[in-house]
Amino acid sequence: MRDWLRDLFRDRPVWINALMIFSSYMAFIYMPWDIFWKPVAEDQEVWFGVMFTGWWAKLMALPHWFIYAAATHGIRRRRPWVCTWGAFYTAQISIGMLVWNISTFGFSLLGVFLGLISAAPFALLTLALADAREHFSEIRKPMRARYGEWALVTGASAGLGVEFARALAREGVSCVLAARREDRLREVADELEQRHRVETRVVPVDLSKPEGAEELARACADLEIGVLVNNAGLGYAGRFEKLETERLTDLITVNCTSPVILTSRLVGGMIERGRGAVIFSGSIAGRQPLPLHGVYSASKAFDRLFAESLYVELREQGIDVLVLEPGTTETEFQEVAGEIPHSGDTAETVVALAMTTLGEQPAVVSGWWNWIRAIVPARVFPRSLIAYVARDVIKERIPIEMR
Ligand SMILES: NC(=O)c1ccc[n+]([C@@H]2O[C@H](COP(=O)([O-])OP(=O)(O)OC[C@H]3O[C@@H](n4cnc5c(N)ncnc54)[C@H](OP(=O)(O)O)[C@@H]3O)[C@@H](O)[C@H]2O)c1
Numbered sequence: 001m002r003d004w005l006r007d008l009f010r011d012r013p014v015w016i017n018a019l020m021i022f023s024s025y026m027a028f029i030y031m032p033w034d035i036f037w038k039p040v041a042e043d044q045e046v047w048f049g050v051m052f053t054g055w056w057a058k059l060m061a062l063p064h065w066f067i068y069a070a071a072t073h074g075i076r077r078r079r080p081w082v083c084t085w086g087a088f089y090t091a092q093i094s095i096g097m098l099v100w101n102i103s104t105f106g107f108s109l110l111g112v113f114l115g116l117i118s119a120a121p122f123a124l125l126t127l128a129l130a131d132a133r134e135h136f137s138e139i140r141k142p143m144r145a146r147y148g149e150w151a152l153v154t155g156a157s158a159g160l161g162v163e164f165a166r167a168l169a170r171e172g173v174s175c176v177l178a179a180r181r182e183d184r185l186r187e188v189a190d191e192l193e194q195r196h197r198v199e200t201r202v203v204p205v206d207l208s209k210p211e212g213a214e215e216l217a218r219a220c221a222d223l224e225i226g227v228l229v230n231n232a233g234l235g236y237a238g239r240f241e242k243l244e245t246e247r248l249t250d251l252i253t254v255n256c257t258s259p260v261i262l263t264s265r266l267v268g269g270m271i272e273r274g275r276g277a278v279i280f281s282g283s284i285a286g287r288q289p290l291p292l293h294g295v296y297s298a299s300k301a302f303d304r305l306f307a308e309s310l311y312v313e314l315r316e317q318g319i320d321v322l323v324l325e326p327g328t329t330e331t332e333f334q335e336v337a338g339e340i341p342h343s344g345d346t347a348e349t350v351v352a353l354a355m356t357t358l359g360e361q362p363a364v365v366s367g368w369w370n371w372i373r374a375i376v377p378a379r380v381f382p383r384s385l386i387a388y389v390a391r392d393v394i395k396e397r398i399p400i401e402m403r
Pocket of ligand 1: 154155156157158159160161178179180181182184205206207208209231232233234235254281282283284325326327328329330331332333334336344
């Protein structure tokens, strides 16, 4: 509990942490009580110094509730929009205080004096928030300065892996690129070297073979790998009895066993150097049972639980761990998994999210819609219901002969 609290409040000034505590009190205790418990006749709500009563007060409390919930999330996750929107909101309270006192005590010396006195703290808070950008995540040290010169990216011949390599190279990190298709890896390597002036090393390797991950670890044993991106992965969709056993076990080896071996081989060096990062490409599929994609879903649940555990274990040794959980992303994944093509996010957007949240939290779901789909139902509805609904969604995404 103490470590969790230390992690929660770390690297923020006291006043921002106090604001977070106040916002969460308002979001989780006061506003629900105010909206659902407080008698309508007693309810009052003030916006811009104008008081609303009765049902109007109930209605006007809803945006307040939303604002405090958003502020709790935004401050906790160091989202840059907190500076602008938080400042707007506290400016509104400040103006409200002035207007309220003047309208209550009249446009007299007393009214203006009391108005200014009560508006001042909120005006100061407005200025402080507007000036607090450095405490929110947009400004961060480049990856090379944070973690070191080299990264290993698995699955770097396509999709998210290519984007991870590009994002790392953009921040000056040299990359070991691993996957089976050597020609594709070489193209990526040329691009990174020419565009970003970083070094690269291409390692063609089949991570579905038990010895693949060990070979890869040996191939970069002479380098100080500061960032490991366990990204290579594949899906395999269809009715379980129609799926080939060998492809299923390959999937488990690529998605689960290889990340464990690579992390195990590389994390020791990171601990010695006192810094490093391990990123896993998980999936929102790992958040719920997924009939017709069951082994894939289980493999991604494995990645998530493994990453979240490591996040806590390695934190004090200076190593950041993140599991990125995308929804549908437009890569070669669907084709390989045997799915009917359907649209999704771009690999670039999804990877950009991982880069900004690394070090801030153990897991990140890409996009609010994916978050609502993957997290909320699993917390509210019976898991069996979720499994049936998920089956119906996946059914539409795979060819008839595999249903
Ligand atoms: N795209 C999505 O909708 C989505 C959603 C959620 C999560 N994810 C996860 O994101 C990760 C990346 O997927 P992606 O969307 O970028 O898919 P992708 O475009 O199919 O890329 C998969 C990468 O993994 C590599 N790979 C596959 N099998 C391999 C093996 N046996 N040995 C070595 N490398 C292997 C592939 O390289 P070679 O073929 O050259 O070996 C390729 O570079 C995966 O872990 C996936 O589960 C994807």
